[in-house]
Amino acid sequence: MAPQITLYFLQASRCIRSAWLLEELGLDYTVKFAPRENGAAPPVFKKEAGGLGKFPMLTDGDLTLAESGNIAEYLCDTYDTSRRFLPDLGNPKRYAVLQWVHASEATFALHGLAILYARWNQKSGNVEETEAGLSKNVIKDLEYFEAELTKSSGKFLFGDEVTAADISMHFSLVFILARELGTKGRKFERTEKYIKDCEATESYRKAVQKSGHQL
Template sequence: MPPITLYFLGASRSIRPAWLLEELGLDYELKGAEREGQKAPQWMKDEVGGLGKFPVLKDGDVFITESGNITEYLCDKYDKEHRLVPALGDPKRYSVLQWVHAAEATFMTHSLAVLYARWSQKDGDVAKTEAGIAVNVQKDLAFFQAEIGKSKGKFLFGENLTAADIMIEFSLDFILARELGVKAQDWPKVKEYIQACQSTASWQKAQKKTGHKL
């Protein structure tokens, strides 16, 4: 099997592919670094090219970017039993992929709007701007709590981990850790879910290997 390399930027989405690689039982080389002035160090950007955003997976001579894309790639290539993403054509596949994509397209999009307002707004009332944006974050979390409440297990699709969990866990953890639109509310089911994910052997192996910490 060609060597797999994961370019891992500290305190970032990079924990997703690391967790997935551990869950799949795949060997990989870790090329990790912490941020320098809130940005990835230049040597990492030089090695991967493109936008210089992380995580990046190198499988043999192929570079794969975007954590959701990396997730689908690894599952399609190495999850032969379709344990983490159901097979092509199986209706359950698209229920799982809904969360794979929502993790970035919905949850991170709405929460990052709050963070960017804090960082970038030059005039006006930042607190009022954040409060307005936060409505979407709270709707997302309320939706998640309702959906996890329907599950017959501790994960989104029961007792068995899927790619949906591997993608959405970081989004939820990031929102709560950075208090992005959630200061006035408690989210017990979200916190319970994050704890369940982080208690898995594969997440803990990934955390230990990478040093991930928000």
């Protein structure tokens, strides 16, 4: 019997979050994979996935879901019987975890993408000056993240076990550091160690192997 869960996976993207969480949850799933063409999703793949044609997209039976944070919340609420990855409604820790799930996109990725889009699209003016101004937010974000890591009792945000917070934050951090988006040559050693710890988990390695993920 074929798995009822299908993950539409675009190369070099935040889709790795969904694959990693599926592996952590021990769920059987099918990957429909596409490489980028000229830096974008192939039109046929976008049409097949539907919606805005953005990825990840996930189907579970007749249900279709978009947005990696939304997918994470659905998978945790539906399949995480231990509530390890995302605690129950009403539990204060749930909202502490969700803060990072949302911050991964609404703060960290947003500030990094502003710089990337300036590099790609600014037609006049001084791009370096624009990036220097935008980098203040990125530096502030990373300094905050490193300070928060010191409060954890373990190597991840909430101890020695991965949660939905780590699965969401990992990609945004890798994205910013790998492309040097506003980091001004600075090193963030705690964050780099955190990334290595995330990528050393068996579930992350399995997700990469199954999906073919590369950044």
